[in-house]
Amino acid sequence: MLPMANNTNDLDGPDLVRGLLVQRMRQKGFEVIPPDQVDAALKVQGFTDGGQLAATTPVKIAEWTGAEGLLYSTLDDFNYVDVGFYWERKVEITGRLMGSDGGRLWEAQRYWSTKGIATSQQEAKRVFAEQLAVKAFEKMTHAPLKFESTRAVDSLLATLPSY
Secondary structure: OOOEEOOOOOOOOOOOOHHHHHHHHHHHOOOOHHHHHHHHHHHOOOOOHHHHHOOOOHHHHHHHHHHOOOEEEEEEEEEEEEEEOOEEEEEEEEEEEEOOOEEEEEEEEEEEEEEEEEOOHHHHHHHHHHHHHHHHHHHHOOOOOHHHHHHHHHHHHHHOOOO
C-alpha cells in the first residue's frame, strides 16, 4: 500500500484514507505490507510523498519494497461545502493496482458524498452551525470526513477483481 498522492488541501485526509484502504484490503484477503515498512523502503530512495512516485517505475518500487503488487491511490477530493441552504461532504479516490512487472491490473475512481438542502432560513442557520461544529470536531480528532471516506473506499474496492 503506497503513500497516497494528495490533490486536495487537506493534510489529514491521505493518512485517514490510506489507513482505511489498508484495513479493507486485508479484509478482502490481500497480504498488505505494513505502511511504515513501505514508507521506510521508499524513504531510503528519497521518496516521502505519494505524489513523488510518478518519478520512478512500479518495477523499481516493487524491488525496493518486496511487494508483488502495488496499490497507487490519489485523494482527488476531500471537501466540505456549506453555502447557506446547501451543504455537501465529499471524498473522491482513484486507485490503480500495478503488478511488480509494471503491468496495470486494475484502475477505478469512486466517490461518496453526503448532502442536504435546508428548506428555510432558520434551518439553514441551524445546519450551518451543526456542520461547523462537526468539521471542527473531526479536525480535532484527525478523522475528517470519516463516514464519507469509509464509503468511498468501500465503493472503490468493490470494483476490484478477485485474485
